[in-house]
Amino acid sequence: MCLGVPGEIREIEGNEAVVDFWGVERRVRLDIVGSAVDEGDYILNHVGYAIRKIPESEVEETMELFETMLDADPADMLTDDVMDELEANAGAPTPATSGGDEQDEEDLLDELGIDV
Amino acid sequence: MSERARDSEDNDERVTLTHGSGGQATRDLVSGTLAAGFEDAPDSLVGLQDWDDGAVLPFGGERLVVTTDTHVIQPPFFPGGDIGRLAVSGTVNDLAVMGATEVRGLTSAVVVEANYPRRNLERIAESMSETCREASAPVVSGDTKVMGNGELDGVTINTTGVGIAEHVTPDSGLSPDDVVLVTGTIGEHGISLLAEREGIDFEAELASDVQPLNGLLGTALAVGGESITAMKDPTRTGLAGALNEMARKSDVGIEISDERVPVTDDVTGAGELLGLDPYQIANEGVAIMGVEPTAAERVLAALRDHPKGENAAAIGKAIGDYRGRVVLDTGIGNRYMREPSKEVVPRIC
Amino acid sequence: MSERNPPIDGPTGSISGSEGDDELRFRDPEKADALADRLAEIGDELDDPPATVMHVCGSHEQSIAKFGLRSLLPDTVNLVMGPGCPVCVTNMPEVDEAVALAEKGVTIATYGDMLKVSGTAKSLDDVRSEGADVRVVYGTQDAVELAEDLDGEVVFFATGFETTAAPTAAVIRDDPPENFSVLSAHKYIPPAMEIVAEMPDTEIDGYLAAGNAAIITGHGIFDGLVDRHGLPVVVGGFEPLDILAGLVKLVEHVRDGDQTVENAYPRCVTRDGNRVAKEQLWDVFEAVGGEWRGIAHIPNANLQLRDEYAEYDASKRFDVDASYLREQSGSRLLHDCICGDIMAGAADPTDCRLFGEACTPADPVGACMVSSEGTCKIWHEYGGRPDL
Numbered sequence: 145m146c147l148g149v150p151g152e153i154r155e156i157e158g159n160e161a162v163v164d165f166w167g168v169e170r171r172v173r174l175d176i177v178g179s180a181v182d183e184g185d186y187i188l189n190h191v192g193y194a195i196r197k198i199p200e201s202e203v204e205e206t207m208e209l210f211e212t213m214l215d216a217d218p219a220d221m222l223t224d225d226v227m228d229e230l231e232a233n234a235g236a237p238t239p240a241t242s243g244g245d246e247q248d249e250e251d252l253l254d255e256l257g258i259d260v
Numbered sequence: 261m262s263e264r265a266r267d268s269e270d271n272d273e274r275v276t277l278t279h280g281s282g283g284q285a286t287r288d289l290v291s292g293t294l295a296a297g298f299e300d301a302p303d304s305l306v307g308l309q310d311w312d313d314g315a316v317l318p319f320g321g322e323r324l325v326v327t328t329d330t331h332v333i334q335p336p337f338f339p340g341g342d343i344g345r346l347a348v349s350g351t352v353n354d355l356a357v358m359g360a361t362e363v364r365g366l367t368s369a370v371v372v373e374a375n376y377p378r379r380n381l382e383r384i385a386e387s388m389s390e391t392c393r394e395a396s397a398p399v400v401s402g403d404t405k406v407m408g409n410g411e412l413d414g415v416t417i418n419t420t421g422v423g424i425a426e427h428v429t430p431d432s433g434l435s436p437d438d439v440v441l442v443t444g445t446i447g448e449h450g451i452s453l454l455a456e457r458e459g460i461d462f463e464a465e466l467a468s469d470v471q472p473l474n475g476l477l478g479t480a481l482a483v484g485g486e487s488i489t490a491m492k493d494p495t496r497t498g499l500a501g502a503l504n505e506m507a508r509k510s511d512v513g514i515e516i517s518d519e520r521v522p523v524t525d526d527v528t529g530a531g532e533l534l535g536l537d538p539y540q541i542a543n544e545g546v547a548i549m550g551v552e553p554t555a556a557e558r559v560l561a562a563l564r565d566h567p568k569g570e571n572a573a574a575i576g577k578a579i580g581d582y583r584g585r586v587v588l589d590t591g592i593g594n595r596y597m598r599e600p601s602k603e604v605v606p607r608i609c
Numbered sequence: 610m611s612e613r614n615p616p617i618d619g620p621t622g623s624i625s626g627s628e629g630d631d632e633l634r635f636r637d638p639e640k641a642d643a644l645a646d647r648l649a650e651i652g653d654e655l656d657d658p659p660a661t662v663m664h665v666c667g668s669h670e671q672s673i674a675k676f677g678l679r680s681l682l683p684d685t686v687n688l689v690m691g692p693g694c695p696v697c698v699t700n701m702p703e704v705d706e707a708v709a710l711a712e713k714g715v716t717i718a719t720y721g722d723m724l725k726v727s728g729t730a731k732s733l734d735d736v737r738s739e740g741a742d743v744r745v746v747y748g749t750q751d752a753v754e755l756a757e758d759l760d761g762e763v764v765f766f767a768t769g770f771e772t773t774a775a776p777t778a779a780v781i782r783d784d785p786p787e788n789f790s791v792l793s794a795h796k797y798i799p800p801a802m803e804i805v806a807e808m809p810d811t812e813i814d815g816y817l818a819a820g821n822a823a824i825i826t827g828h829g830i831f832d833g834l835v836d837r838h839g840l841p842v843v844v845g846g847f848e849p850l851d852i853l854a855g856l857v858k859l860v861e862h863v864r865d866g867d868q869t870v871e872n873a874y875p876r877c878v879t880r881d882g883n884r885v886a887k888e889q890l891w892d893v894f895e896a897v898g899g900e901w902r903g904i905a906h907i908p909n910a911n912l913q914l915r916d917e918y919a920e921y922d923a924s925k926r927f928d929v930d931a932s933y934l935r936e937q938s939g940s941r942l943l944h945d946c947i948c949g950d951i952m953a954g955a956a957d958p959t960d961c962r963l964f965g966e967a968c969t970p971a972d973p974v975g976a977c978m979v980s981s982e983g984t985c986k987i988w989h990e991y992g993g994r995p996d997l
Contacts, residue, residue, distance in 0.1 A: 147608055147671075148847065149532055167528075167529045168526060168529035173779065175779040176883065176885050177885070178885040190773065191749050191773055193776040193779065203876050206846070206876045213644065252556060256517075260437070275738070277734065278738075590675070592638050592676045593679065594997040595674060595997065605722075607721050607722040
């Protein structure tokens with residue numbers, strides 16, 4: 145249950161931290177995080193409280209667990225760097241700004257699956 | 261008040277805030293009570309029964325578009341705008357999405373609470389006149405009333421607008437295969453207002469996108485003409501509400517691709533953090549349009565060449581299946597994009 | 610406005626902060642497809658399909674809805690919503706207490722989710738429309754800050770499972786202002802899972818347990834459930850891949866007849882959970898029996914403030930009598946609600962005489978109609994399961 149949002153600690157002041165969530169910063173209490181945290185650590189926030197420190201290594205561990213579930217060759221899947229792909233595509237969810245020629249038109253309709 | 265309570269109290273129903281949310285409850289209040297006794301103009305091209313952004317009446321061989329909007333907003337001054345800019349933009353945009361991108365005249369009726377700071381009114385008036393200049397919209401008539409202290413919360417502004425449409429672009433104009441375009445990034449107005457109102461202190465730069473769009477939409481119409489089949493501004497009920505209305509009124513399905521919808525990182529982040537769906541968040545500075553497929557790229561390019569349309573995108577298309585519904589391809593699976601049924605508030609679950 | 614030129618990205622675009630990037634990895638469409646294919650393969654190997662598995666988490670539900678995960682599930686896997694949304698299972702009389710307090714002139718602070726949930730006669734949003742002071746807060750600390758800013762009494766109508774109750778406990782232990790108190794509608798999920806497993810004619814073959822609740826309590830808490838009911842439990846996270854991977858594991862265990870707890874969310878959940886949060890939680894709260902909306906009376910599943918913290922307990926500070934609200938509505942509808950049977954797979958929404966009549970999405974009776982992904986809500990909106 146309940147919205148848990150991961151974020152990175154930017155700054156710690158006593159029992160409070162400034163945490164970056166997806167590029168948005170917000171103050172978070174550290175009373176019940178349950179482990180020592182530092183700037184640069186990742187935490188899971190719920191209703192303004194950090195409820196868990198997320199060690200980076202365990203993100204990998206989860207991914208590896210998923211890979212083992214798949215029939216595909218785990219080695220292939222692991223070398224497949226998802227973020228590289230995403231970054232390569234970033235900024236290009238929509239067609240390029242320039243243009244307006246026939247080629248672009250066909251591309252757009254093709255992408256949308258419209259057959260005229 | 262609930263159905264059950266109402267039954268037991270001899271229909272002692274009161275208006276609730278949900279009635280003002282712009283969704284089904286608003287429609288029920290208007291059709292059941294407020295507009296129940298009104299008769300539509302017999303020759304209206306788009307009238308009361310169409311529930312569109314404005315009415316279209318025949319007028320000496322031309323098509324006269326009329327629309328009115330009352331603006332209440334808390335707080336009246338917010339990042340990116342204020343009630344004055346909103347009051348002008350809202351009505352100008354309602355005219356523009358009907359096809360009347362040249363504003364013939366606006367009226368401005370202001371109701372203000374006694375004891376309201378005069379310098380605030382000055383700021384609002386200044387903002388209105390500035391926005392009018394931006395939209396080339398002349399204010400041709402006005403009205404002012406003052407109510408007692410405590411009888412009104414600050415200030416309320418009604419604006420009415422008239423314009424002429426060469427080509428009418430109603431909500432009901434979509435046909436299968438029409439490309440659906442959006443003129444800019446979505447969700448900024450609603451998220452920034454919510455953050456401001458609820459005192460949610462983001463350290464991001466969230467600001468409303470409130471702006472008049474008639475110049476931008478005029479450019480699109482100049483390029484696309486009659487191949488622009490429908491336009492709508494996704495205000496209170498967000499992109500989801502506006503698309504659902506268009507799908508229902510046009511009797512088509514609409515298929516939207518999640519990854520094609522332009523959303524800023526700040527809105528995405530704030531949405532993740534607050535558990536809000538950017539598709540259900542109000543906008544005041546973007547429009548949706550349907551364009552026949554052969555003109556889609558041309559219109560998109562024209563939008564992007566305009567300073568208010570540089571983030572315009574083709575986000576999907578009208579389809580023959582799923583009539584009256586909006587289907588979202590999330591990249592992972594498909595789901596219906598639902599219209600918000602109530603006021604959107606942050607959630608924890 | 611034109612000087613503000615935001616970088617645009619679709620949801621798959623770059624989001625700053627490398628944890629954000631990591632979370633994006635858990636939204637990868639290709640891997641989602643691969644996991645869905647794997648799920649279909651395992652589904653085909655079931656002796657007695659479909660496998661009916663229950664998720665017990667509001668955030669699972671939100672994520673399933675947001676990413677359209679149901680459209681990926683094979684016919685051999687029937688995923689049902691359990692009593693996992695703490696707001697949805699808040700009983701009408703609990704809402705009534707908050708409504709009565711608001712009508713007495715007390716300021717109510719609550720999470721946004723709670724605003725529209727109806728009591729026997731009205732919701733907090735209804736009384737807010739009538740002029741009562743009801744504020745939405747995003748975080749627990751915001752409620753305390755509100756009390757610091759106001760002179761009058763502020764009651765924090767607190768809802769949520771153990772994950773949300775732990776921050777409430779932290780606030781109470783942190784010496785809040787005198788005008789601050791808590792009306793607890795906090796719930797504790799493990800006993801509810803037991804009750805649904807015990808329901809006669811239950812069809813449930815396994816549980817996808819809530820990752821965030823298990824962050825606090827640890828997944829060891831489910832050992833007893835597995836022993837007593839012979840069902841597999843898989844703890845899952847909230848990103849699309851987390852959920853699909855959790856389902857793959859769970860249906861595998863159903864296929865093999867395993868009676869086990871598996872942790873498919875190791876980046877956040879451990880066997881013992883968060884010790885500090887647990888200590889604070891149980892220092893402030895104790896578990897008592899109570900009615901869950903339309904489901905059942907569940908022993909040890911409502912969290913109430915211990916006597917040591919009575920001064921912060923709004924139900925003790927104010928002599929709340931909400932019975933007048935029940936008289937106003939003249940309704941005993943909850944007795945007719947069969948939400949629990951619907952959740953357990955033993956009945957369909959159309960078997961309920963309230964469905965679509967006295968119980969609608971705008972005015973819901975049971976949790977199955979309150980929740981956006983509740984079985985009754987979905988049937989009401991789409992005449993059954995949406996075909997996508």
